[in-house]
Amino acid sequence: MTYSWWQQVKSKLGFDPHGLSQPWTTHRYVVVDLELTGLNPKEHEVVSLAWVVIEQQRIKLSQSGHLLHHGVLELAQSPIYHGITAERLQTEGLPMAQILERFSAVCADSILVFHNSLLDTRFLQRVCKEHQVQLPRISLDTLKIEQRRLARQGSDIAFDALSLDACRQRYGLMAHTSHDALSDALATAELFLAQANQVSKREPVPLSALITAG
C-alpha cells in the first residue's frame, strides 16, 4: 500500500493516476484508527474501526464513523486498553462484512491516513483479503512524517517521541483525553493538518511530498 520508487519514476514521466503531483489540499483523506485484541494480525482480532474525513483541509465531523465488530471471538484482556465490553459488541456491533462495506464506501477516491500504519494496515489487509474488499492503494503515516522531519532536523529521536500526543505537542495541539479509536483518529487528523501545513509553508506541497517510503 505504500508508495514506491517505481511509482515516483512513473509520476515523473507524467503518469500520475493518483494525483501525486497535485497539491495535497485537493485530495480527500480518510484518517483511520483500529482497536484490536492484541498485536498479532494472525492471531488477534479487530474490535472496532473508526475514521474521520478531511476535505479541503477541513475535518468534517458529520462524516466520522466508529463501528464495533460484532464477531470478536476472544476479547481477553484487551478491554483494559480500549474499554469496549463484550456486551457493547453484542448490542452495537456489526459483522465485519458490513463494517468493510461501509468503510470502503467512505474511502472511495481517498487517501488513508494512519498514525503508525504498520500494525493497523496489516490487520486491515487481512480482513480485506478475507472479505475481498479493495481499499485505496495510497496511504500516509503521520508517525513517519514526523520521524522524517525530526531526522532532517538532526535531532535524536527518543523512544516515546513519536507517540501521538508527543507529536501533537510539538505543533501546539492539546493532549487528547479519551483514547478510543474515534478520538485517536481525530487526533491523528488534526496532527496531519498541522504537519501538512508545516511542510507546505507558502504554497500547498504536492501529495508526494507527504508520502514516505517504507
Place this chain on the structure above:
Amino acid sequence: MSALHQDILDFVTQQAPFNALPDSACDYFTHHLEVIYVTRENQHQWLDSAHPKLFLLRSGVIELVAADGEPIARLTSGDYFGYPSLLSGETIKNRIEVKREALVYMLSQADFDYLRHEYKAFEQYFVRAHSNRLLSSKYQHHGDSWSERKISQLMTRQAITLTPEASIRECAQTMSAHRVSSIMVTQGEGQEARLIGVVTDRDLRSRVLAEGVDPGLGIEKIMSVEPKFIFENNRVFSAMHLMLKHNIHHLPVLNEQHQPLGMVTSTDLLRQQKSDPVQLIGRIYKASGVADLKRYAQEVPELLEGFAYHIDDISLIGKLLSGISDALTTRLIQLFQQRHGDAPTRFSWICFGSQAREEQTLHSDQDNGLLLPNDLDESQLEYFKAMGEFVCQQLDVCGIRRCPGNIMASNEDCRLSLHGWLHKFERWLASPTPEAMLNCKIFFDIRFISGSSDLFATFSEALSALKPDQLFYRALASELNLNSVPIGLFNQLKTEADAERHKYIDLKRRGIVIINDIVRLYALQDNIRHASTLERLDALTKTQWLSKKDIFDLKDCWRYLTQLRLRAQLDNEPLPSNCINPDGLTSLERHQLKEAFYLIRQAQQAASFKFARGSL
C-alpha cells in the same frame, strides 16, 4: 452514520452559550462542526463573505483586526468570531492574524441558523455579543477623539514645584531651567505635598516687574492662591471648559489624593485637534451681550449634527449640550451682574433633571433654580428675582425652552434659601405622595452651575444628612413599575400610535427614564452625589447592590438607547421627540433593541424586588 466526538462535546458543553443549552443543542453543534488548522500561511482563506461561518477557537491565539489595521480582540480558547456577518449578512471587513497556530471549529450559516431558530438562548448570546462588540470597538477609538482623552494621557511634563518661601528670583530661575511658563507652589513634603498656589510668567511680568517688587521676596507674595485644578482622570474636554470659563492658561493636574502631578497649558490643548463645539463654548464665555449669545446658540443644532457623526462615545453629546447650557447660563448671569451690579450676597445657580445628569438633548427644556443664603432682606430677594427672570427669559431666547412644569429660577418656588430648599426635600421624603415622588425624581438629580460652590457644598452636605426612611425607597421602587418596557407577550416590540397613525416607540419614557430611575434609586440609597447616570453607575461598582455585569449591561443599554434617540432627533423624523419608528430599524437593530428592553425589565424587576420587599 456519524459517531460522537466526546472530546469536542466535552469542550463545547463547557462554553457559553452551550453550558446553558440542552444536550440536543450541544450534540447538534458538535456533529456539524468542521475542524480546521489555521496558520499564518493559510489564515487569509477562512473568512469568506460568500460563505460566512461561526468560528470557535479550540487552541492557539488569533488576533482579530479591523479593516483599518486596528486590533479588535485577542482570541484564545473558547472565543468565537465570525458571528457578526452571520447575524447581519454584511460583508466581512475584519481579518484574522494568527499569533500561535490555532485549532478552530467552524459551523456553516445553515447550521448556525438552525440553532438560532431552535434555541432562543443561543441567538440571544450572539446578538448580545455582537452589540457588545459594536460598542466596545467604538470605545477603542477613545484615544482618537481628543476631547475624550484623559488629562493624564496629555500631560507629559512632571510637576515643577517650589515652596512658598522660595524667592521670586529662584522661581524665575527654576522656570527658565525647566523651560516652563508656570510652576506650582506646594506645602508639605512627599506624600503630604499640597497645592497652595501657582506662579506664571505673566505673574512675574505684571506682579513683579511692573510693580517693582523685590525679587528677593518669597513667591507667596505674588502667587495666585487657591488655583483651579483638574484631576488626572478628568477628560481633556473638562480642562478646556475650565480654562475657558475662568480665562486661565495653566491648569495644575492632581491625582485623586490631591498630590500635584504636573501642569497642562492652553497650548497643550491647542496642540490637540481643534474642535468647533469647544470653540463655541469659548465664544459663549466671551460674548459681549445677549444678541451674541442668541446668535451662537443658533449654531448648536448644525454643529451637533456635524459632531455627532465623528464622535464615538455618545454620552459626550449630552455632556456637550449641557456644557453649552452651562456656558450660556454662566455668561447670562455675568451679563446680568454687569448691568445690575454684583450680587449682594453669595448665591448658587443650580440645575436639575437632564441638564444635571448631563444628558441634554436638542429638545430638553430648562430645569433650574437659585440657592440663596438664609434670611435675605427684601431688596436682596428683589435682585435675585430679577436675575432669575432675566436668565430664564434669555435662555428661552437662546432656544432652551421654558420648563412646562415651571421648574425655573424665575419661579419663586425655585428661588429658595438653604432652609427653604431643605424644607422642600424634607417634606417630599416624609410623605411619599405620587407628586412628591415625581419631584424627587427631578430634584434629586441636581448639579451646581455658577456662583458660590461653597454654598452649594453646604447644601449638598445637609441634603445627604437627610436620611429617607424605608417607606420612601419602597415608594420610589413601586413607582418604577409605572413605566414598562415596550415588549409584548411574545417578545415583539409594542408600538404606540399618534393622531396620524405613525407607529412609534418612546425611547425616553419606555427605556432611558426607567434606567435613570433605577440608577437614581440605588444612588440615593448609597448616598452617591453624582447626577449623571453613567457616573452614578461607575460609583455603584464600589457598592454591593449591583453586580459588575448588571452595571455593564445597564450602561450598554443606556448608551444604545441614547444613541438611537439622538439619531432619530438628527434625522428629524415626523414623530414625537424621543421616539423612533421600529420599522425603520434593521433586523439586527431590532434584536438589539429588544435585548436592551429585556435587560431593563430584568433590572427593573430586581430593583423593585430588592426595595419593595423592604429587605434593606
